[in-house]
Amino acid sequence: MTKKRIAVIFFGLFCIQLVAQVREHKVVDSLNIKAMELYVSSTNKAMELLGKAEKIAKSEKLDESLGYTINNLAIVYRAKGEYVKSKQLSQEALSLVKGNSVKASTFNNIGACNRSLGLYEESLKNYLEALKIYEATNDLKEQGIVNNNIGMIYSSLEMYDKAKTYHNKALSVYKKLNYKKGLSEVYNNIAIALANQDSLQKSLLYFKFSLKIEEELKDKKGIAESINNVGGVYHYLGKTDSALYYYKKSAEIERLIQNFSGVATSYNNIAQLMLEEGKPILAKSYIDSSYTYSKKxxxxxxxxESIQNYAYYFETINDFKNANLYNKKYYTMSDSIMKSSNLKTLHELEVKYQTAKKDTEIAQNRAELAENELKIKQKNTIIFGSLGFAFVLGLLGYLLYNQQKIKNNQLIKESELKEALVKIETQNKLQEQRLQISRDLHDNIGSQLTFIISSIDNLKYFDVAKEKLVSKFDNISGFTKNTITELRDTIWAMNKNAISVEDLQIRITNFIDNAQLATHGISFDFSFDDSVNASHEFSSIEGMNIYRIIQEAVNNAVKYANASQIKILLKQENNKMIFSINDNGIGFSEPEIELGNGLNNMKKRALELNADLKIISEKDKGTSILIKKEIA
Incomplete structure (x- = not known):
């Protein structure tokens, strides 16, 4: 057999194999398209079709088609509420695909899963990666989807105005494209933000817009979510019969489509309604079911939400030990989620993304300027050859002037962009301070007001004997006065751009004077060393944290130390400001005591201050607390 004939045979076999691969690609694509048309109404059928597509792609070693199929399978699992499984599949798909559209889809799905799992920082990173690709490919519909998803992150973080900004970006795109599903989702998300801002009637209107579209689309999952949200607004409006009707209807649909997270949400809502209606036993059965579905x-x-409902249930039946236990679980888990989603980092991610876009614009401007300069030089060369030396000198002068003008314009544009970036950075720092102060309000004032409300509600369960009521009201009165004092302290900090050492001295002196009046047998001494620069300024957050640590230290000494003398000293050594709080009380051994909220709060505030905190105490020898803060 000749070499030529062998080559022809091999070429023929190659062509047959290529045609077979093209055919298999089409089969896999067709199965994927059918599955994604069905997954909303029938997840099982969709998974069956995707399983066939996956088998073909693996057998033919079609990596791109396999990645596309696996990511679609991940989307179906997310629709079922199985977020961990969905995230794992999209990460597997990401390692297989090279095409931009599928890669962006994997980032978007991972972002959605991370958001549902409370990993907000990771979620924003994923969404921004998807958004970059969709902007580069000018895919308006997908840009709208990602902007809507980013808005949902900010709603989860209770930043509702920022959430509505992103939802409205998506809304303008969806209206332009007449994308019904997108319009339903964005109406739903705007309604959630409005409800949390107490615009309940407007929120109900948007939820009903969403429900109407979902019913037109016959999307069971979307219908269930919209029905549950309508029930939520009726709940807030006090229309309990309407709320219960919608909650139960939503739960029924979620069970049919096996969306366990949706079932958990509906059951949580019914449980809250039952507790408010004074039906704790019925509420308990719904909380148990909600907790089971949430874990699943x-x-x-x-x-x-299930854990918080348990706390409310135990309060209702006067089991305060278990109520306190579940409240602790709630706040521990809530703090864990907030820490894992550092708000400052989220803002930095967004600024980096916006900065990268501006850098790209600058680079494009420079490229255009370079092209223009090249064209001018080419024209200049032609003119030089035809018109002579004198004309060229004039033309060169004009070109130099024009070039300088272009450079000046470029410098102006760059300066404007830098100013814009500085403004963004300043706004983010201000936002960070506001968030820290609002978190202080939430942690301190919110929990205290919750205690006051709970205590007043529980009065109806106490014996009506006058002396017991008087004692209970005295406790509530004292706690309320303490709450008002803390609120005033926080407002004092919020009203100042900066807090000077002199401001702190005045505030601490007032606090000591009040403590002196409220206690007997304890002498207080607040001294101010001559070395201290009284005009030095702290940020409002730093000043508030220093004041709170001193306040906590003094309160601990008054309550627990049996001290007869408490001394507070402020001095300055080189570039360090030093605050010391000393008492001559009974002292304690730190390893032998259980750290309470007081000591933990002091350590947490010192960490936020970037300051050193030392607690020196010995039994029967008193306690010393030192705060060392470096200053510029």
Missing amino acids: SKVAESLL
Whole structure:
């Protein structure tokens, strides 16, 4: 057999194999398209079709088609509420695909899963990666989807105005494209933000817009979510019969489509309604079911809500030990989610993304300027050859002037962009301070007001004997006065851009004077060393944290130390400001005591201050607390 004939045979076999691969590609694509048309109404059928597509792609070693199929399978698992499984599949798909559209889809799905799991920082990173690709490919519909998803992150973090900004970006795109499903989702998300801002009637209107579209689309999952949200607004409006009707209807649909996270949400809502209606036994059965479904779906928000409902249930039946236990679980888990999603980092991610876009614009401007300069030089060369030396000198002068003008314009543009970036950075720092102060309000004032409300509600369970009521009201009165004092302290900090050492001295002196009046047998001494620069300024957050640590230290000494003398000293050594709080009380051994909220709060505030905190105490020898803060 000749070499030529062998070559012809091999070429023929290659062509046959290529045609077979093209055919298999089409089969896999067709199965994927059918599955994604069906997954909303029938997840099982969709998974069956995707399983066939996956088998073909693996057998033919079609990596791109396999990655596309696996990511679609991940989307179906997310629709079922199985977020961990969905995230794992999209990460597997990401390692297989090279095409931009599928890669962006995997980032978007991972972002959605991370958001549902309470991993907000990771979620924003994933969404921004998807958004970059969709902007580069000018895919308007997908840009709208990602902007809508980013808005949902900010709603989860209770930043509702920022959430509505992103939802409205998506809304303008969806209206332009007449994308019904997108319009339903964005109406739903705007309604959630409005409801949390107490615009309930407007929120109900948007939820009904969403429900109407979902019913037109016959999307069971979307219908269930919209019905549940309508029930939520009726709940807030006090229309309990309407709320219960919608909650139960939503739960029924979620069970049919096996969306466990949706079932958990509906049951949580029914449980809250039952507790408010004074039906704790019925509420308990719904809380148990909600907790089970929340753990099964691994949705952080639903699990948090179930734990909080347990706390309310035990308060209602006067089991305060278990109520306190579940409240602790709730706040521990809530703090864990907030820490894992550092708000400052989220803002930095967004600024980096916006900065990268501006850098790209600058680079494009420079490229255009370079092209223009090249064209001018080419024209200049032609003119030089035809018109002579004198004309060229004039033309060169004009070109130099024009070039300088272009450079000046470029410098102006760059300066404007830098100013814009500085403004963004300043706004983010201000936002960070506001968030820290609002968190202080939430942690201190919120929990105290919750205690006051709970105490007043529980009065109806106490004996009506006058002396017991007087004692109970005295406790509530004292706690309320303490809450008002803390609120005033926080407002004092919020009203100042900066807090000077002199401001702190005045505030601490007032606090000591009040403590002197409220206690007997304890002498207080607040001294101010001559070395201290009284005009030095701290940020409002730093000043508030220093004041709170001193306040906590003094309160601990008054309550627990049996001290007869408490001394507070402020001095300055080189570039360090030093605050010391000393008492001559009974002292304690730190390893032998259980750290309470007081000591933990002091350590947490010192960490936020970037300051050293030392607690020196010995039994029967008193306690010393030192705060060392470096200053510029």
